[in-house]
Amino acid sequence: MASCLSNNLSLYTLPRPRLSSKTLAFKPSALQPPPQYSYPHPSIKRVFGFSVSTSTPIRPAFITSFTVDGSTPERNDDDEVPPNVEVSEDDLDAKRSFDVKSVLRVYKEAILDGDEKTTSDIEAMLCLIENEKNELVQKVSAISAEISSGKEKYIRLQADFDNFRKRSEKKRLTVTSDAQGEVLESLLPMVDNFERAKQQLKLETEQEKKIDASYQGIYKQFVEIMRSLNVAVVATIGKPFDPSLHEAIAREESQEFKEGIITQELRRGFLLGTRLLRPAMVKVSAGPGKKKSSKATQESNEQPATVARGDER
Numbered sequence: 001m002a003s004c005l006s007n008n009l010s011l012y013t014l015p016r017p018r019l020s021s022k023t024l025a026f027k028p029s030a031l032q033p034p035p036q037y038s039y040p041h042p043s044i045k046r047v048f049g050f051s052v053s054t055s056t057p058i059r060p061a062f063i064t065s066f067t068v069d070g071s072t073p074e075r076n077d078d079d080e081v082p083p084n085v086e087v088s089e090d091d092l093d094a095k096r097s098f099d100v101k102s103v104l105r106v107y108k109e110a111i112l113d114g115d116e117k118t119t120s121d122i123e124a125m126l127c128l129i130e131n132e133k134n135e136l137v138q139k140v141s142a143i144s145a146e147i148s149s150g151k152e153k154y155i156r157l158q159a160d161f162d163n164f165r166k167r168s169e170k171k172r173l174t175v176t177s178d179a180q181g182e183v184l185e186s187l188l189p190m191v192d193n194f195e196r197a198k199q200q201l202k203l204e205t206e207q208e209k210k211i212d213a214s215y216q217g218i219y220k221q222f223v224e225i226m227r228s229l230n231v232a233v234v235a236t237i238g239k240p241f242d243p244s245l246h247e248a249i250a251r252e253e254s255q256e257f258k259e260g261i262i263t264q265e266l267r268r269g270f271l272l273g274t275r276l277l278r279p280a281m282v283k284v285s286a287g288p289g290k291k292k293s294s295k296a297t298q299e300s301n302e303q304p305a306t307v308a309r310g311d312e313r
Contacts, residue, residue, distance in 0.1 A: 106122070107119065177275060180272060191222075192268070197215070232271045236269070237262055237265055238257070238262065239261070241282070241284045245280065246269065246282050247269075248283070248284045249283055251285070252283055252284075253286050253287065253288060255288050256285075259285055263282075263283050263284065266281040
């Protein structure tokens with residue numbers, strides 16, 4: 001019981017209710033002391049809803065027999081509740097308070113005066129409050145655990161949603177790129193035909209030149225559309241051979257380009273962004289080749305002459 005007192009006297013200090021002015025009909029509770037009891041100190045005369053000198057209750061705390069009619073009564077400046085006012089305990093639950101110092105003082109006086117009933121009532125009420133406090137602490141702990149668990153679930157859900165959004169966006173871009181790539185790959189032979197026609201045509205008359213100009217205008221418009229779709233031509237002549245972009249058809253000696261440099265483009269290659277639509281067909285330089293020495297050249301020239309002389313003999 002002492003632990004109940006020590007744990008609760010510092011916890012339950014709530015504001016005292018202000019009651020509206022109505023009469024209070026007081027019904028004596030079980031906490032009322034015997035009639036013959038008198039307090040040695042005039043200052044200690046208010047104990048749990050009753051006054052020693054009068055039957056008018058002044059504190060609603062611990063009182064279970066109040067009933068309310070209408071609104072809640074107010075207290076006057078002397079902390080007295082006007083008479084003929086009924087107050088229900090349910091309406092006072094939210095506003096009920098304990099004056100800890102007064103309760104402690106009354107509890108000490110009751111112990112000194114040997115009032116076991118008042119002492120036991122106070123101890124029982126404090127233990128009840130202690131039990132309620134423990135239940136509330138457990139509820140708060142459970143709610144805190146639920147909040148923490150909910151936070152973790154929310155964080156995981158948010159991370160999963162972000163990953164799903166990124167995957168969806170990546171998949172969407174991939175599908176779009178694949179669809180564009182398939183369409184553009186089917187149009188590349190048209191580009192090849194325009195290029196071959198441009199190289200093979202020999203324009204002689206003005207009429208032929210006009211027809212060629214109209215076709216070349218269509219081809220330029222087609223090229224602009226492909227460029228707007230982020231299609232680019234693979235660089236070839238004069239660039240190092242890259243097997244990821246180029247397809248080597250042949251290797252040939254070249255005095256102009258070093259070994260591994262592209263010397264000729266046979267078919268254009270195209271890129272869609274960073275994706276290869278078609279590799280470029282090219283010829284690659286094998287280097288300048290080995291130069292024959294002058295002595296070897298002379299020997300090769302002398303051999304036919306020697307063979308000719310032998311034939312004459």
